[in-house]
Amino acid sequence: MRIGPHELPNSLFVAPMAGVTDRPFRQLCKRLGAGYAVSEMVTSRKELWNSLKTSRRANHDGEVEPIAVQIAGTEPEMMAEAAAYNIDRGAQIIDINMGCPAKKVCNKWAGSALMQDEALALSIVEAVVAACQPHGVPVTLKMRTGWCQQHKNAVRLARAAEQAGVALLTVHGRTREQGYKGQAEYDTIAAVKAAVKVPVVANGDIDSPEKALAVLRATGADALMIGRAAQGRPWIFREIEHFLSTGTHRAPPLVAQVHGWLVEHLHDHYSLYGEWSGVRTARKHIGWYVRGLPGGEALRQHINTLESSDAQLSALNDYFEALSQRHVHLPDAPAAQVEQPEPEVA
Template sequence: MHIGPYALANNLIVAPMAGVTDRPFRQLCKRFGAGHAVSEMITADQSLRLTKKTQRRADFTGELAPISVQIAGSEPAKLAEAARYQVANGAQIVDINMGCPVKKVCNKLAGSALLQDEALVQEILERVVAAVEVPVTLKTRLGFCNGEENIHRVAEIAENAGIAALAIHGRTREDMYNGNARYELIRAVKATRRIPIIANGDIDTPQKARHVLDVTGADAIMIGRAAQGRPWLFREIGHFLATGEMLAPPDVSEVRAVMMEHLDALYAFYGEYSGVRIARKHIAWTTRGLQGGNAFRQAMYALESSADQARATREFFDRLAAQSARLVYDDSAATDGAAQNTEQQDETGETND
């Protein structure tokens, strides 16, 4: 899989997710076998460029190349300037968001709302591609409304504008995340376009990854929500695609080590106050469905210091390890609202898969 001059390590890509795919999470997924990762959405609004949140999202220190930065907005000139700014900041690939379905983004005629105006889509893509000398990619959906899917026209516009790769989530904006992703339209686009096509949506197991690649013929797959709390999913998928065999799930000691390392990275990246709050959702995602996880999370959400949070998490996994070397799940606890605490989403509410 190539994006412009860059040969990716494999065809498994971490989807951009606002409030999730920060530098610590991207690095973690790459360590577990993701061949590429796209940053959180960064607004093209220059007035927000110097905020702490935006600066953190544009922090790529120590990240494996190629560095891909997603930008979002609705004004071609501002998006072109944002692309130039991010390239000067170290971006090697610029990704444009036309897939986010949430109201705060769409109400500003950004994200998937742009799909309603194909002329504007064309102007944005042409302006951004012309503004930078690095590859420009596009993340989008099948269309804005069901029955009015225009992904074929958008894909043609993208290819003609010089877009280097196209990631397609198999739903419309109207669908949000409801129902099943529709891969047949992704397959149809792949059959008619020359640029690399990346299939996205509902890929949550190694078997599903194989199915989606086979059904769509896509050059790569993009995985989002399923990797929350399960970064080793990339390792499992990579092994299955290469061998046809399933890896055993990680044991408690490995998950404990990964979780504690991730917490340390979050505390260092965000600082004490924000680090604790950002960490809550990652802890919740990792422990969802595990025996005793519900009671642990309710107590963990109330902890305010990194020392207390880390100690409680370590003790939880120590208790699990004392019971079994393997992770033990409790089906009755799998839908207890883990990670639905107030810190789950950022100001956009986006959990874009």
């Protein structure tokens, strides 16, 4: 699997999720089997580039290459400048966001709202490609099947984007109107795959090894992108990779392994965000790790009352030590426990 000059170790991608797929999370997913990860989306609004949020999102210190950054906006010139800004900060692949269904994004005609204005969408693609070409940086595009059920234009946009120089296309199998409700449909992704020659990535509702295989067969896609199912379960990538390679299931991770991964994740998280913000933003990640586990809900509620990283880590150490005395491997958590992502999911 290649994106421009970059050869990837496999075809399993981490979806860009604002507030979730920061550098510590991406790094852990890559360690646990993901071949590629795209950053949280970075705004094209120049006045926000010096904000703490954007500076953190543009921080790629120590990140495993290739470094892919998603940009969002509505003006071709601003999007081109945003591409150049992120290339200067280490981006090796630029991804254009035409998939985010969040109201605060779509109300500004960014994200999936761009699919309503194909001329503007294409102008943005052309401007970003032109800005990236002198640097040898490939451009990718993430979109939905369309704005609504009556306006599915993913195939037409995919053809136009390919002609404009996009190196890879990702399609989430829902319209913007659907948000994350209902079931993802894969016929449109298959139609996009049949219509273009560049690699196509299937996204939407991939939450198990069996589902991954089924989506590959249904779409003929070159790769899979996983978002919500990786929240609190970054080892899903190695589980899927093993199943696709062997047809058998990998044993669940050891409780001690999950404990170690979570502690590693949190140390990296605190380092990026600092003590005050790090403790508070870590709470959701901890909640995702322990959802559905014995005593997990009580731990989550307790974690939400703690005000220091030391207290969080101490509570987690106590919890996992007790869990390891009852279970060698991580107990299965009910699939129904999977939560919706934060609003800014691309």
